[in-house]
Amino acid sequence: MTKMTIPLGPQHPALKEPVNFSLVLEGEQITGSTVNLGYNHRGIEKAAESRTYLQDIYLLERVCGICSHSHTTCYLTCVEEIAKAEVPERAKAIRTIVAELERIHSHLLWLGIAGYEMGFETLFMYSWRDREQVLDCLELVSGNRVHYAMNTIGGVRRDITPEQKTEILRRVSILEERTKYYIKLGTEEATVLARTQNVGLLPHDVAMNLGTIGPTGRASGIKCDVRKHEPYLLYGKLDFKEITHDTNDVFGRLVVRVLELVESYKIIRQVLNYLPDGPIAVKVPAKIGPGEATNRYEAPRGEDIHYVKANGTDKPERVKVRAPTMANYVAVPYMLNSGYLADAPMTIAAIDPCMSCTDRAMVYDTKKNKVRIYGWDDLRKLGIEHYKKRGVDFSKL
Amino acid sequence: MSEFEKEEKLKAQLEDKFGGAISDMIIQRKDRVWFEIKAEQLVELMNFMKTGMGFNRVSTITGVDEGEKLGAFYHLTDENGIVTVRAKTPRTDPHLPTITGVFPGAEPYERELADMFGIKIDGLKPGRRYPLPDDFPTDQYPLRKDWKVGDAYPEEKTSPATEAK
Numbered sequence: 001m002t003k004m005t006i007p008l009g010p011q012h013p014a015l016k017e018p019v020n021f022s023l024v025l026e027g028e029q030i031t032g033s034t035v036n037l038g039y040n041h042r043g044i045e046k047a048a049e050s051r052t053y054l055q056d057i058y059l060l061e062r063v064c065g066i067c068s069h070s071h072t073t074c075y076l077t078c079v080e081e082i083a084k085a086e087v088p089e090r091a092k093a094i095r096t097i098v099a100e101l102e103r104i105h106s107h108l109l110w111l112g113i114a115g116y117e118m119g120f121e122t123l124f125m126y127s128w129r130d131r132e133q134v135l136d137c138l139e140l141v142s143g144n145r146v147h148y149a150m151n152t153i154g155g156v157r158r159d160i161t162p163e164q165k166t167e168i169l170r171r172v173s174i175l176e177e178r179t180k181y182y183i184k185l186g187t188e189e190a191t192v193l194a195r196t197q198n199v200g201l202l203p204h205d206v207a208m209n210l211g212t213i214g215p216t217g218r219a220s221g222i223k224c225d226v227r228k229h230e231p232y233l234l235y236g237k238l239d240f241k242e243i244t245h246d247t248n249d250v251f252g253r254l255v256v257r258v259l260e261l262v263e264s265y266k267i268i269r270q271v272l273n274y275l276p277d278g279p280i281a282v283k284v285p286a287k288i289g290p291g292e293a294t295n296r297y298e299a300p301r302g303e304d305i306h307y308v309k310a311n312g313t314d315k316p317e318r319v320k321v322r323a324p325t326m327a328n329y330v331a332v333p334y335m336l337n338s339g340y341l342a343d344a345p346m347t348i349a350a351i352d353p354c355m356s357c358t359d360r361a362m363v364y365d366t367k368k369n370k371v372r373i374y375g376w377d378d379l380r381k382l383g384i385e386h387y388k389k390r391g392v393d394f395s396k397l
Numbered sequence: 398m399s400e401f402e403k404e405e406k407l408k409a410q411l412e413d414k415f416g417g418a419i420s421d422m423i424i425q426r427k428d429r430v431w432f433e434i435k436a437e438q439l440v441e442l443m444n445f446m447k448t449g450m451g452f453n454r455v456s457t458i459t460g461v462d463e464g465e466k467l468g469a470f471y472h473l474t475d476e477n478g479i480v481t482v483r484a485k486t487p488r489t490d491p492h493l494p495t496i497t498g499v500f501p502g503a504e505p506y507e508r509e510l511a512d513m514f515g516i517k518i519d520g521l522k523p524g525r526r527y528p529l530p531d532d533f534p535t536d537q538y539p540l541r542k543d544w545k546v547g548d549a550y551p552e553e554k555t556s557p558a559t560e561a562k
Contacts, residue, residue, distance in 0.1 A: 038529065041530075208453055209502070210501055211453070211454040211456075229477050230428060230476075294429070296456070305474075327456070327502065330501070
């Protein structure tokens with residue numbers, strides 16, 4: 001059969017990320033593939049060198065829409081280590097809570113994408129609806145759905161009140177109930193099994209050799225949960241399991257993520273019930289160093305590693321960021337090879353490359369020269385009025 | 398026994414095996430070791446770290462502009478800690494050997510070193526550049542300290558300054 005090479009991406013309806021794959025096909029079978037990255041390079045590391053440590057928090061939060069808390073926390077652990085700042089226990093607890101809420105948010109989002117890619121759109125609708133629960137928790141705590149802006153040098157910016165604690169616990173119970181259903185669905189539903197089992201195989205030794213991390217690595221049996229092996233924040237004191245699986249395929253990656261949700265609920269409960277009294281931040285001088293530090297952090301997608309070099313001024317000499325997806329992309333060509341073209345989007349999505357979303361509108365009124373920010377309630381009211389004028393009444397929904 | 402038993406053991410083994418090629422060994426804290434290796438013995442060291450010491454991953458490579466020299470910091474990780482291996486090469490003729498023979502996952506990080514710092518990686522298989530665009534000038538290296546935004550795209554010189562006030 002003749003060989004044919006087709007490009008997949010960087011702009012492709014089946015692929016949400018700006019990345020390009022060259023796939024060599026023989027009929028429907030993929031016999032070779034290469035990955036090309038770099039379509040989204042924004043020069044953040046260079047930009048970080050010309051900003052102060054505090055401004056860099058704002059910048060690094062925007063490395064990724066979903067792992068926004070992961071990147072700032074990882075960066076700050078380095079900065080605080082160089083500055084020898086002792087972060088208060090309560091701040092660590094709040095960072096841990098936000099980190100786990102973020103993981104739940106990311107895993108539920110991934111579950112939806114997986115459902116969508118396997119042609120099981122009900123799963124997509126269900127899990128994204130449930131994800132609103134955790135987004136509401138994050139909004140309650142931080143005021144934002146995506147970029148939480150919780151971190152500052154030496155601690156966190158907002159406290160968690162007893163009312164917020166009750167509300168988070170209530171919503172976590174709802175999510176736990178739903179997750180039980182997803183576990184049943186993920187392991188028993190025929191559609192899911194047919195589309196994920198033996199797809200995108202990555203044997204343990206290959207994964208080890210290519211340095212695969214996060215849920216992708218754990219589905220190939222690699223013990224690589226940084227929270228467990230090199231505990232940061234409060235993880236050393238908490239009781240949770242490291243989830244691994246041995247099927248090495250997309251099914252394994254699904255099981256690992258769904259079971260990790262259960263562990264995250266456990267962690268949030270433990271931390272909320274432990275929440276020590278005390279300040280939420282300490283003062284750290286603007287000028288830091290000289291010194292250098294490197295730290296790891298278990299982001300929802302895997303190990304995130306930052307290196308910070310300080311030179312004694314208020315700006316870092318060098319900031320290096322390695323996000324988890326970068327490490328996992330190396331393994332994607334192996335997973336694609338010898339699979340079918342129809343499975344390619346599913347296989348690529350299974351490492352959970354990132355996506356971001358936002359849901360706020362800012363309207364600039366040129367006549368009054370004023371900016372008005374519309375929140376959810378305002379947007380809802382506007383929508384109802386809009387349709388009322390056209391004869392449809394949605395106000396009872 | 399000292400507080401850093403595991404780290405001291407690593408240090409002793411490395412000094413025993415590589416002797417004079419290793420310098421500036423620092424045990425910064427638990428699970429954090431830093432040292433410098435002569436570039437000629439980089440691959441041999443990586444091999445030893447992987448097969449002998451159980452460091453199965455290069456988590457990333459940080460390029461650093463140190464003026465006269467350009468540095469590449471290889472952050473090797475195992476389950477519990479990070480060992481950072483520094484290799485340095487002169488700015489006038491920067492060369493480092495590839496370690497993709499030992500750690501295949503290091504390929505994108507090496508391309509990044511080549512693109513952002515202009516360090517020539519000997520033995521790296523040909524491929525597309527990463528992460529800069531294909532039409533970016535090949536003689537400019539953005540993460541070197543003397544590089545400014547306007548060097549590659551003169552039209553951006555007039556855009557608002559991004560320097561912190």
